[in-house]
Amino acid sequence: MILLDKPYVSEFLRNTLIEQQIPVIDTFDNTFSIPRDGLNLVSEKDAVEMFKSDPSQLLLTNSENSISWTERNLPFTDLPKKINQFKNKVAFRSLISDIYPNFYFKAVKYQDLDKVDINTLPLPFIVKPAVGFFSIGVYKVDSTEEWPGILEEIKNEIENTSELFPKEVLDISEFTIEEYIDGEEYAIDCYFNSDGKPVILNILKHLFASGKDVSDRVYITSKEILQSTLKPVEDFLASVGALTDLRNFPIHVEIRIDKSGKLHAIEFNPMRFGGWCTTADMAYHSFGFNSYMHYLNQEEPNWKVILDNFSDSVYSIIVLDNNSGISDEKIKSFDYQALLNDFSKPIELRKIDYKQYPLFGFLFAETNRSDISELENILQSDLTKYITT
Structure with a gap:
């Protein structure tokens, strides 16, 4: 159902x-x-x-x-x-506190953010809504000098986006402050079956433009990514699932893997796969199976067979968030054809009403792993080359 x-x-x-x-x-x-x-x-x-x-x-x-x-x-x-x-990041951090006993986090009411004594916090840290979506209100704080400006950015962003999603998706009444986890970030679609076993349906690496970047611009998957992460991710998911006896439960997970190979939980997003029907649809584009039906039929991908026959391509989801600094009221058009021309093998383009949501759409693409410059370019782009005002 x-x-x-x-x-x-x-x-x-x-x-x-x-x-x-x-x-x-x-x-x-x-x-x-x-x-x-x-x-x-x-x-x-x-x-x-x-x-x-x-x-x-x-x-x-x-x-x-x-x-x-x-x-x-x-x-x-x-x-x-x-x-x-x-879904509630404060409740989630409390749930996994035995796995990460030394991890710093605290809950702060939105109206109390400007009262926080930053000198008592471990730098760098991440501040974000306790119930959030789409990286809205998420910021990395590297220094005490940045804090006042980031507070102002949070207030401005919340004013412009808080009405886009219901309270169950984006609730700005409470924020979390968490220590920053250094490492490679991954997004995972999975479900826990009737026996409580985690079944992995996709793993994508989240690329960032810089150490300061917290946006969702580019996610990639490949044979190499799956082969290097499947076993440790499955073991990690099993340890979290055992804390609350998860069964018959789909979930979209974000983690980081540090230099020592340790896995750190970022978020567990319940009852769904990646937002906007992205990661589940990408599993079909890249691996050829239907994640929705795998969950509903309680089927497991045969990853050995899939990866043995997988190409050397890199498959990507490009999130065309409006980071141009140009308000939607001033934008007359977005040149989607010019965007497609910048990719060697676009698979699917989804146009989104940027007057309603703060993004122009999503692009699914296939790229030769020997040259991923097109992905690096879009990762660094502010998209103004495609915008007419």
């Missing part, structure tokens, strides 16, 4: 739902809807009854916007509790 909501449902996901006749909970209204033709719609009342008859019913969402539906309609299951354990 699947629960759909804003901001985006991909054609790949919609076609999967139609072809496989996956039950879709009918929550469509005047604020969100997709074409209903061919969908196997189930009323909200019937969906709740199905969960009452079988509390272990598999549920997947495309968006954390739907968390509130789960809280309202499925309080008799353990889903709301487990969702909160992971």
